Amino acid sequence: MRFRRAQPPEEAEINLIPLIDVLLVLLIFLTATTTFARFGTLGVALPAAGETQMEAGAPLHLEVSADGRVALEGQTLASEPGSLAAALRAAAQGRESPLLVIYADAQASHQSVVDVMQAARAAGIGRLSFGAQDAQRPAGP
Template sequence: MNFRSRQADDDLEINLIPLIDVLLVILIFLAATTSFTRYSQMKLTLPQAQADTLQNDALNIAVSQQGIYALDGQLLTDTTAQELSVALRAAAQGHDDAILIINADALSSHESVVRVMEAARLAGIVRVNFATQNSP
């Protein structure tokens, strides 16, 4: 008969590294299989904003629904970003820190507004604002 007490040579320990590996694989799997909805599927109503006072020395460009541009009340016949930037650069001469205010029609195309923003970048105008209606 063996009455000796059994000695525990190996201490039990929990190894967390395989657990962390399994959790990371599950996290990657969940992230890869998640479906994202597109914003175009949502019907958005954009908010109105409270406008600050208008600055007198700012350049105003208007964009109509048909994509016609007017810079400070003068119709522009050129509609490419390069030609618009030439007109903006000429209008901004003498103003080191020119401000451009875009008055875009609510139904004007996104392309027309982006073209004005690209022209402002090419002309070196870094401060671009959008005109809004005051909320009722």
């Protein structure tokens, strides 16, 4: 009688080489796709706000309220571009390269500000600036 010795069962083994291959392919794919995302953005240099020296000659001040009403130097005007352009032309008369400073309310519609800019162009005012409130100081007296 021949007795056989029982052979020990083979130990389970995880083959890591296919796992490493898959992870390497995923790593290469992720690296390649994230570098393309950087080229899709625009390189925009944002302007910095600060106190600037005003040039000689007083600028024209124009306010645009939240509901679209327009006031030039404190006088309320019609907000139609044609009549606004006539008022701007009359106010800029006699000034050499006048500057128009637009103070638009934060809630004013984009269209009302564009209408003011269009009227300024029609009036021959080529220099525009936008007034802003200093973020460090609260509004009011």
